Amino acid sequence: MKKPDPRVIFALVFATSTFAILIRENLAQMAGLFALVLACAALLRVPLKQLFGRLKRLLQILLFVAILRSFFTPSGLVLLAAWGLPLLTTGGLSMGILVALRLLVFIVGASIFTIYPTRALIQAMVQLRLPYEIAYMVSIGIRFVPQMAQELRDSLIALQLRGIVIEELKLKKRISLYSYLLLPTIVGGLRHAKELAMSMEMRAFRAKPSRTSFFSLKLSSKDVILLILIAVAAIAGGFIL
Amino acid sequence: MKALEIKNLTIDYGKGAVLRDFSLEVAAGCAMQIQGPSGCGKSTLLHAICGLIPSPIQAEISGEILLFGRPVGQLSVAERAQKIGIVFQNPETQLFCDTVEDEIAFGLENICMPVEQMGARIAEMLALVGLEEFRHSSPKELSGGQKQRLVLAAVLALDPQILLLDEALSQLDEGGKMAMLRHLEALAGQGKTILAVDHDELGGKLWEKILEIS
Numbered sequence: 001m002k003k004p005d006p007r008v009i010f011a012l013v014f015a016t017s018t019f020a021i022l023i024r025e026n027l028a029q030m031a032g033l034f035a036l037v038l039a040c041a042a043l044l045r046v047p048l049k050q051l052f053g054r055l056k057r058l059l060q061i062l063l064f065v066a067i068l069r070s071f072f073t074p075s076g077l078v079l080l081a082a083w084g085l086p087l088l089t090t091g092g093l094s095m096g097i098l099v100a101l102r103l104l105v106f107i108v109g110a111s112i113f114t115i116y117p118t119r120a121l122i123q124a125m126v127q128l129r130l131p132y133e134i135a136y137m138v139s140i141g142i143r144f145v146p147q148m149a150q151e152l153r154d155s156l157i158a159l160q161l162r163g164i165v166i167e168e169l170k171l172k173k174r175i176s177l178y179s180y181l182l183l184p185t186i187v188g189g190l191r192h193a194k195e196l197a198m199s200m201e202m203r204a205f206r207a208k209p210s211r212t213s214f215f216s217l218k219l220s221s222k223d224v225i226l227l228i229l230i231a232v233a234a235i236a237g238g239f240i241l
Numbered sequence: 242m243k244a245l246e247i248k249n250l251t252i253d254y255g256k257g258a259v260l261r262d263f264s265l266e267v268a269a270g271c272a273m274q275i276q277g278p279s280g281c282g283k284s285t286l287l288h289a290i291c292g293l294i295p296s297p298i299q300a301e302i303s304g305e306i307l308l309f310g311r312p313v314g315q316l317s318v319a320e321r322a323q324k325i326g327i328v329f330q331n332p333e334t335q336l337f338c339d340t341v342e343d344e345i346a347f348g349l350e351n352i353c354m355p356v357e358q359m360g361a362r363i364a365e366m367l368a369l370v371g372l373e374e375f376r377h378s379s380p381k382e383l384s385g386g387q388k389q390r391l392v393l394a395a396v397l398a399l400d401p402q403i404l405l406l407d408e409a410l411s412q413l414d415e416g417g418k419m420a421m422l423r424h425l426e427a428l429a430g431q432g433k434t435i436l437a438v439d440h441d442e443l444g445g446k447l448w449e450k451i452l453e454i455s
Contacts, residue, residue, distance in 0.1 A: 117339040140337055195334035198293055199392075202327050204351035204399060207319035214346040214359045 003044065005223040006116050006124035008230070012040060013109040015234045020105040022241055027094045029240075030101045037108045044112055051111050058107070062100045070096035118143065123217050133206060140196070148189045155181045243310070244269040244403050244434040245290065250304035252285050252294060259285045263304070265452075269402070272425075272435040272447045277454040283438035287407045290436075291327055292316065308403065319352055326401035328409040332388035336380040341372060341391055344380055348399045366394040370424055386417020393424060404428065406437035422447070 016037050023029045041048060052059065075091030113121060118139045125135035156166065159177070166174060219227075245267040252260045259282040267273055277283050285294070292313040294300050306313045308324050316324065329335055338344040345363045354362065367373045370390040375383060380391055389409060396404070406425075410418050422445035429435055429447040437443060442451065 119339045119343050143337065192334050194297070195329060195331070196337060197297065198288075198291075199327075199329060199335040200337075200347075201293070201297070201318065202291060202322060202325070203348035203395060204319050204322035205347075207317065207322060207351050208353055210353070211350045212353050212356055212359075213350055214356055214363075215343065216356075 002222075003115060004226055005217055005219050006113070006120050007128060007217065007219070008223050008226045009044075009112050009116070010124060010128065011227055011230050013112065015230055015237075016105055016109050019234075019237055019241075020102045023098075023102075025095070025098070027098050027101075030098050030105075034101045034105050034108075037105050041108050041112050044115055046108075046111050046115055048108075048111075051108070055107065062103055065103075066096035066100040068096070069099045070094075119215055120217065123213060123215055126213065127217055132211060136200075136205075144189060144193065147192075148185055151185045151188055152181060155185065242269045243267070244271070244308070245436070246305075246307040246310075247286075247290070248305040248307075250286075250289060250306065251302070252282070252289060253301040254299075255301070259300075260289075263454075267403075267434060267436060269309075269434055270429075270432045271449050272429040273437070273450040273452065274443055274448045275436070275438045275452045275454060276440065276442060277438070278440065281454050283454065284407050287327060287405050287436070287438060289313075290403075290405060291325055292321055322348065322399050322401070323352065324401055325403045325405060326396035326399060327405040327407060328389065328392050328396055330408040330411055332385065332392050332412075335392045335395075336388060339379060341367070341375045341378055341380055341383070344391055345395050345398050348395060352399065362398060366398045369397065369427075370394040371420070384417065386413045386420055389413060389417065389421060390424065393421070397428070403434040403436065406435070406439075408439050409437070410443055411439060418444075 016033060019033055020030070023033065038048070070088055070092035073092040073095040074086045074089050076094070077090045078086040078088075079090060079093065080086075080088035116124075122132075122135045122139050125138070126132050159181070160166065164177075166177065169177065243266055245265070247263060247265040250260055250263040251258050263282075263286065275283055275286070285300075288294050288298050289302060290306055290308075290313065292306075294302050308316065313321065336344055338347060342363055345366050346359055349359050349362060363376070364373070367376055370393055372383075372387060372391060372394065375387070375391075380388060383391060389412075393409075404425075410421055413421060422443070425435060425437075426445060426447045435447070437448075
C-alpha cells in the first residue's frame, strides 16, 4: 500500500489527539478512539510489536499512573477498602484506564510518523506553513534522541567491560552511576549540536526568509479523500461529544 | 588579488589569548596548509575566518579579517556561504539529511536556487567527488572517506571562492585521504583558494605554501 501524504497523518494525529483530550469520562469512547488509532497504525504498517516492546518501561509507568489515578477517583462500586475507606472503586478504575488509553492514543499516533523519512516530515511541516527553521529544529532534535541513547549505551558497555555489573549495584549507587554517565553524554550531544549548527550556517541556513525545495509533496486524489474522511469523522465526533 | 587578509588578529576565550597579533595574506587561487600542534589555535583561526566568532562561538576578538577586501563581519549569511566553505573534522556532525542528494540540495535550497537548476548541480557535484552511484542512498551507508567527500560536495555546491579544511583528512584512512587529496588537487587546478589546517603535513602536490604555527 502506498503511504499517504504526511499531511494526512498530521491531520489524523491532530484530530485523534484533540479528541483524546476532549473525552473526559467516557471510557467506551476513549477505547474506541484508541482502537481507531491502533487500526490506522497497523494499516500503515507501523511495527507495533517493536513499538510496544520498546515501550515496556513506559507501559509499566502507564499502569502505575492508571492505578494511582483510580485510587484518587472514588466513585461507583467499592472494589477494595481498608479501615472503611474506599481504596479502589469501579469509577476510579475506569478513570485510571481512561488516562492510560489517552496517553497510548498520543504515543501510537505519534509512532505513525516514524514510517516517513525525515525530509518528508520537514516538507510536510513547511507546506503546512510552519517556518522552515522550526521544521528543521524539530526533526533534527528528534534525530538526536536515538543518537544520545546510543552514546549512553556505549558508555554503559564500556563500564561493563571494566567489570562493573550494573544490575548488582544498589539503587543509590546505580543512580549516581547514571548521573556520571549522563553528563558526558549531554556534553557530547551539545558539542555535536554546536558543530552541526555551524555547518548548517556555513551552508547558508537561515540566509533568506524562505527557501526553494528540491523535494516537494503533492496531494493525490486518495489523500484528498482521506482528508475529507478525517474532517467528516472529526465533525461527527464533535457532535457525539 | 588577495582572497584573504588577516591583520593583527587576537582571539581570547577568557583564559588567555589563543591567537595573538596574527597576520596572514592568502592570494586568490593559492593552496596553503597551516600546521601546528593541538590547541595552538588552528581551528579557532578558521572559525574566525568563517565569521563564527564572536557569535555563535563566544570569544573576544580584535583585528581585521577581509575576504576579497570586505570585512567578514559585514557579509550576510548567504554572501558568506558563497565566499567561504568549510569542511570540519568529523563528517558525522555535518551530515543530517536522509539521502546523499538531499545533503547537496540543502545549501542550494537555502540560497533559493530554482528547482529546475538543482538537479544538474547535484549531479555535477556528485560526479566531482565520485559518488554518483550513491545519489539516492542514505549518508549512513557511506564509508568515512565517502562521507567526507559528500561533505566536500555539499560545501562546493554553493561554489565558494575559498575552501577551508579543518583537519578534514585526519579521520580518514589512507585510501580516503588519497581520494580527498585528488579532489583537492583538481579544485586547486580550477583556481580555488584552499586553506587547510592539520597537525601533520597532509601530502599531495597542491600546496604552494606550508605555514607552521606553535
